[in-house]
Amino acid sequence: MLSSLAFHRTGLRLLSLVRKIDPALLPVSLIYALTQVAGIYVGLALTAGLVDALVALELRGAVVYATALVLTSFVVSCVCAHCKRRATVGGMRCAWRFSLMLREKALSLSYETAEDPKLTERIAYIERTAQMHGGIGTLPRFYRDLIGAAVNMLTCVSLVVALAFAQPASKGTLGVAASPAVSLALLTLVLLVALGGNTLVGRFRARLLDWVTSTHSSVENRIMYLLNLVLFDRRVPKVARIYDMGDMLMRNLEKNHGASMEYFDRWISGERCIDVGTSAVNAVFTVASYALVAVKVLAGAITVGAFTQYAGALAQFGAAYTALVSNNGDLRQCCGYLQEFLDFMDMEDPRPAGSIPVEKRDDGQFELAFEHVSFRYPGTDAWVLRDINLKIDTLGKLAVVGPNGAGKTTFIKLLCRLYDPTEGRITLNGVDIRKYDEEEYRDLFGVVFQDFRLFAFPVWENLAAGYPRDDRRLWKSLAQAGADGLVRTWPEGLETRLYKDLGDGVMVSGGEAQKLALARALYKDAPVVILDEPTAALDPISEAEVYAGFDRMVEGRTAIYISHRMSSCRFCDDIIVFDGGRVVERGSHDDLLAAGGLYAELWDAQASYYVG
Template identity: 30%
Template sequence: MATVREADPRGAVLAFVLQVLGALSALGVVLASRLALSAVLDERAADDPDLLIALLLLALFTALSGSVGVLQAAQQRLLGERVSQLVWRRLLRVTTSVDLPTYESTRFLQRLDRVRSNAVSRPVAVSGALLGLVGSGVGVAAMTAALLSIEPILVPVLLAAGIPSVLIARRSSRAEFDFAKDSTYLAQRRGYLKMLMSHRFSAAEVRAFGAGPGLMARHQQDDDAYLARLTTHSRLKQRFALLTVAASGVSLALALLVIVALVSANRIALPDAGAAAIAARLLAGQLVTVFRSVTSLIESGPFLRDLEGFLAMDGLSTEAGERRGLETGLAVRGATFSYPGATRRAVDEVDIDVPAGSVVALVGENGSGKTTLAKIIAGLYPAAADSITWDGEAIEPADLRASVTVLFQDFIRYQMSVADNVVMSDTSNPVDEDRLRAALDRVGVGSAIEALPRGLDTVLGIELEDGADLSGGQWQRLALARALYRDSPLVVLDEPSAALDPRAEHELFADVRRVLDGRSAVLISHRYSSVRLADHIYVMDGGRVIEHGSHAELVAAGGRYAELYELQSRTYLES
């Protein structure tokens, strides 16, 4: 209810009023029916004022009851959308702020998928159930009062249906949550296979390898497995629903039989009997709504607890850190990091220095820990207290993230305008078009952008709009411009030339200091012809730094760097 009030306070009040109005209009139908039946059974003339008033009231309350139902449905849809938007905003705040190691864990991703698929919609269902419970509760009270005034014995007969309904609802809720929890893995895999067969990024490879039939077969197998589970679960739910309906039907039938018996015994008059029958039917309907609402609330309980626990997860601070200038440099001492479940450390007691204005390279074979170390330097992975110093002082993780820019090898190609793709790195400040154009020119893609149909406003990609596209190298330059636009004093570049042709790569690294414009840089690359220009090179293996120095010093030392450099150089010479 707090969520509903926060999402739409006025809409919640209006929905409540409509629920109460609907219940009272149903009571009006009962009272008007009793008046009309009394007039008819007394054989009054058609033009008798009492009969006309009774019929007019009956028509009025019947019309009001029907129209309120339409208004309720429209208001509930609007309220549900606002509640859904609020819950999604809360969910996305968690997904965008939780620390990176937690986000990358299988447990978190499975829980996220379960919450996203099942729990997110529950607040909307619960808001509808709560409002339905309020309206039906008022209706039950009104119908109960009407029946008590006619014949009290009818009330316990109808209310008795609630006992089995609530007990059944508890069992049904547990079964629903267990089904959702046990089916999470299947749902994830089916979603992934759908993505592979329907998204643009995989279309070319799927066709090139003829992988479509194989993927379809896998998807069909998972569909069959899920359908088998769903069939078993649905049949169980159907049994629960039939038992609930049977309990309500039996109670109504007993109430109507009691009315017949009371009329036969001359304990109530025919007008009262007719009104009692209508009230009993309406009360039975209101009780069904109450039981359905209670069932929905009970069924949603485990999902809401799951959602509440997820939203309460501790993540990174949402407060922006303070961007600092770099006067002397960044130092890493004894950095250590292990991935959950790993048997060895990904980074093990590493020491490196990045002096202000210098270019430092990290090299090594795949799995040596380079990218993990880069994420530690950028504040994305946690490091021990005081293991990273900035200008000789310890730095808070939020300030470190604000002061370092990272360009990953698998950078995002945003389906947005060119300008949006670049300024995405610094959305906390107003767009600076001069800085934007300078970043594009610095990486050598400014003229290509100007040639696009709408320049900076050209939408890139064709999935969301009929936009333009760039070559792989142009996308990489655009991503580099994004990193430079942020204007932080230290830039981490993870394979920044992977999509560039040899000429473009040579031009980029030959002029790398102009491109960086005085920034310090940590460069990760497998191409030793590119890293040789770095001021200092650290060679990693098994999570440790095994040697470091300038290119000339490392080649002269004849160690791992010299070996790898020779292997790569020999490949080019032999070809």
């Protein structure tokens, strides 16, 4: 948790973000706070005038004061209502932008950094705490109420100081008691008692907030995990029913909910003690204040109407100080959580960024090479790849095969610079790929990973992705992937939305989705096309159709296939065999069969599925 004053530095920085998101929100919030305070004290002054006019039987004056009081109340209510509505809209805009900034930052980080589970947990923590304790959209409200309370207190003190200096008309003991010197001394004592008592209560509240901050996250994280698991993870319902997991999941949820309720009970008990302490301090202050005002009235220093004004002002002081302490505590808590958001936004990607532009070539000729490349995933000791040395011929078809866990997919991730080698280097035309502009380098590749993802967007957006729309190219890519006939059967063609996440899409099978993902890779028109298990979800007929069209698909491109289906290797000019993170064989289909090594074993194991 931030220190007692440091959090305001965080708060001011966050307010600068709010101002950029919605320039009108802060002025509107300030107008709301000042209008509320002005309404209170103008109302007290008019009420005092009304009482004095009634006491003096000045009916015309009483009507004027009453009319002014009604009009003031009406104007203040209208202004505050408008400001409140406008602040609500601004707060919603800030909340949306808050989530957007988190995702923009995450997308700006390298894949290697963004894939770190700790980063995912960090983003989820920032969002959950913002939902529970307020995001940047709540800051203007906290500061509005804080400023309003401070202005209220200062106005009250100014009035009460003026009250203390009011000269009594009476002499003797009552006159001495109502004299400015005694009044100021009594006022100072009362203020010190009130400030001291509320300061102690405020310290207790700060300790309570520190405890809340340090203890709540683990329980809430477990509850959110379980809720997401039960309600939103589409894979869970099948497994839960097959293995009768319903009672187990609910038991865990109830257990953590019980721990959460115990925590909230302790929190509420602490808040109750704070409320009792605050009420006790304010009660003492109110009694002493009313005694001071009463003495002034009895001594003839102020009128009966002024009594109502000063008594109301003194009552405002206690409420304003309580609001000041409370909002200061809320701000401290909110800024403490949001400091994590600022730290995340300030985070620099640890991976170095290159700047060299990639040479533009129309002939598709590039030289890619792995030079003594070894790799292990961050936070692990196990080597996934060891001392890989190879060159990739352009404008050819390369197959990458091997047993599960041999390192094939990792090899592709390194090639696409989703990860950097732990040892060694990868070069493009003799230059370390880490020196190239990352976006330009990645534009060389069109990839369909085995765990590809399509979205509940129109077909054309799924295919064009981050590139401009070109309907001719879209239909050509769909035809090359064997999916044009499918899309033409849909009523809206390229405008058809996939899936039913948003209620109006079409459902596609795994094989159909894989063809669309293949069309997306082809639409990019990258010089290198990488297909990870390109026919895994296809039936035998569709698989045969795709293989028959491979030459047409990758014409003029370099094609790299990762596959467990050895039949795909027959369509390739070159085959690399991985095993245990190393390249153990390389050659043509016929040469590797003749060598009788691992490739031949894998081929023979699947030979019964192939024809001719």
